[in-house]
Amino acid sequence: MEIDSGNTAWLLLSAALVMLMTPALGFFYAGLVGKRNALSTLLHSFFVLCLVSVQFVLWGYTLAFGPSQGGLIGGLDWLGLAGVGQEPFPDYAPGVPHLAYMVFQMMFAVITPAIITGAFAERVSFKAFILFTLLWSTIVYAPIAHWVWGIGGWLRVFGALDFAGGTVVHISSGVSALVAALVIGRRLNRTEPHDATMTILGAGLLWFGWFGFNAGSALAANGLAANAFVVTNTAAAMGALTWLTVSWIHRGQPSALGAALGAVAGLVAITPAAGFVNIPASIVIGLGAGTICYLATLLRPKLRIDDALDVWAVHGVGGTWGAIATGLFASVAVNSAGANGLFSGNPELLVKQVTAIAATWLYAGVMTAVIVKVIQLTVGLRVGETDEVLGLDRSQHGEIAYQVD
Amino acid sequence: MEIAAFASFAVLVIAWIVLPIRTGVPVAATKAPSTLPEAVAA
Numbered sequence: 201m202e203i204d205s206g207n208t209a210w211l212l213l214s215a216a217l218v219m220l221m222t223p224a225l226g227f228f229y230a231g232l233v234g235k236r237n238a239l240s241t242l243l244h245s246f247f248v249l250c251l252v253s254v255q256f257v258l259w260g261y262t263l264a265f266g267p268s269q270g271g272l273i274g275g276l277d278w279l280g281l282a283g284v285g286q287e288p289f290p291d292y293a294p295g296v297p298h299l300a301y302m303v304f305q306m307m308f309a310v311i312t313p314a315i316i317t318g319a320f321a322e323r324v325s326f327k328a329f330i331l332f333t334l335l336w337s338t339i340v341y342a343p344i345a346h347w348v349w350g351i352g353g354w355l356r357v358f359g360a361l362d363f364a365g366g367t368v369v370h371i372s373s374g375v376s377a378l379v380a381a382l383v384i385g386r387r388l389n390r391t392e393p394h395d396a397t398m399t400i401l402g403a404g405l406l407w408f409g410w411f412g413f414n415a416g417s418a419l420a421a422n423g424l425a426a427n428a429f430v431v432t433n434t435a436a437a438m439g440a441l442t443w444l445t446v447s448w449i450h451r452g453q454p455s456a457l458g459a460a461l462g463a464v465a466g467l468v469a470i471t472p473a474a475g476f477v478n479i480p481a482s483i484v485i486g487l488g489a490g491t492i493c494y495l496a497t498l499l500r501p502k503l504r505i506d507d508a509l510d511v512w513a514v515h516g517v518g519g520t521w522g523a524i525a526t527g528l529f530a531s532v533a534v535n536s537a538g539a540n541g542l543f544s545g546n547p548e549l550l551v552k553q554v555t556a557i558a559a560t561w562l563y564a565g566v567m568t569a570v571i572v573k574v575i576q577l578t579v580g581l582r583v584g585e586t587d588e589v590l591g592l593d594r595s596q597h598g599e600i601a602y603q604v605d
Numbered sequence: 606m607e608i609a610a611f612a613s614f615a616v617l618v619i620a621w622i623v624l625p626i627r628t629g630v631p632v633a634a635t636k637a638p639s640t641l642p643e644a645v646a647a
Contacts, residue, residue: 438613445620452627480610487613529606543606 204295214416218307221409228402234391236591263342268352318509319377360556366472374516386506403460431482438486439466465493468518481529527553
């Protein structure tokens, strides 16, 4: 099959854009933690980029996208990327090299466990974090990616829609974050964000990278990619504007950090919908994300679960809202390969979306609990109390983020 | 859907016009450490 150079160029560039999101997430998170944990928080994201990049070529890709084993997981045919080469694999992406599709998917697999690190920030041991990332990427991410995007995956066959990872990336990581935070327990001391400017820089870079995440998921340089690009930008903007406004109503002041968190919430929510909804719908989706995710952050103190950086509220709840919104606003006028949603006369899609949400919540939640518990009972999850007070930068890495003279 | 989109944005614009900004809220006192030992101890 002939290679389409335009589509290939766009997909490779999109993979690079998505790659940038993981260090950007590191900056986003590092600004939100105390200064004694800034470096370790940055390292979590950077390390995941390295770790999953290797895991994915060795066995992650074949488990997620290899020939389906009963719709549940991919087979081992592409272990070590055997048979994945420069020729296209048209079932996934016609006209682009199979390797280009693989590396684009790799960047999604990278950022998903990096998102979870925000939940156990400032207290997890580095060893536990490494083990968790490897096990979670293999046991949780790969099967869910296969269900939703793999040829023969049961949710794909069922007809649930997820354009760029609302369920695969955001619900799975958000729910897992909540469970991991519950098992690992609360921090000894809550810290205040030590550098809001770093967080806003991270949010800006995430937003930039998200164009690759969503518009790249069209897998071609075409009108659908343009639609995904514009709805992504619009929802991010509405999420930021809405969160800032709701927090202004609630706390009496417009929050700069709120604008950053709201932009990310908007981006999360539009992710599953980006290739199926039009621009007006993206405004409503962003509005919903800014409101619902802000309200979800207010639940954290009530739940008494120390999800340190509100991963569940932004990614779990935002991803769930996005998946539901896809069932409400999707239209074949935007994407003939998709389906109509409730507001286009098809309530069936909403039922499918809710099924996909429930399956992802359940599987990610249960398996994460098992993984975290096993790590707790073997190598341990947390650093000691003294090390936690000293900060992970110094206690785990023997370094500090800031040299002051 | 277009009406909902315009209405959503209009609600935000109206909120920005009518919402007062609560001023005079004390920010948690922060003092920049001047030495490395002080920074580590902080």
